[in-house]
Amino acid sequence: MSDKIGLIYATVDGQTLKISNKLKEVLQEHNQNLELFSIDDFNKEITSFDKLILGSSIRYGIHNEKMIEFINKNKSKLDTIKTAFFSVNLVARKSEKNQPHTNPYVVKFFKNIDWEPTIVEVFAGKLDYKKYKFIDRIMIQFIMWMTKGPTNPNTEIEYTNWNQVDEFGKILIKL
Known part of the structure; x- marks a missing residue:
């Protein structure tokens, strides 16, 4: 069992x-x-x-x-x-x-x-900007910018x- x-x-x-x-x-x-x-x-x-x-x-x-x-x-x-x-x-x-x-x-x-x-x-x-609420999208884009990640608002990447x-x-x- x-x-x-x-x-x-x-x-x-x-x-x-x-x-x-x-x-x-x-x-x-x-x-x-x-x-x-x-x-x-x-x-x-x-x-x-x-x-x-x-x-x-x-x-x-x-x-x-x-x-x-x-x-x-x-x-x-x-x-x-x-x-x-x-x-x-x-x-x-x-x-x-x-x-x-x-x-x-x-x-x-x-x-x-x-x-x-x-x-x-x-x-x-997974990064999917289209799924995020406005404030979350802006914050996550900022974090990604700081960590040299993708910031394009159309980005959808499953890592x-x-x-x-x-x-x-x-x-x-x-x-």
Whole structure:
């Protein structure tokens, strides 16, 4: 019998959900029992899972507040099972910032939170200016300008490395 696995995601524009669905697909291909939840809809008992995977997007340099709240509130329960955390952010599009120990947002996240998951991963997200509200678009263009990224308002680039997502899914099976 396979482990009971939960995956809780927090997304703004949908890329973290897309990655979560791909992870679910990979695990199910390997006969793993995975339930997928939005951070807004999770109402299960954490300890009813053998493994819990948490995935969060970044907005303006900060992981989703509800995810941070969830981790802080449930740290003692999370520490009793195997856990994984993945971050989805555009900084990870750069090869020198696409590892958990080199991604500034992931490093900052774990400096400010009292939790150590069993495994951590970081994925590059998707840039889609047409999807953003006006203020978000302007702010993200400014951030991209500062980091020498694309600023054309028609830009739509999916930076996510899907082979990396597949590999992470396979690692989660062995967790």
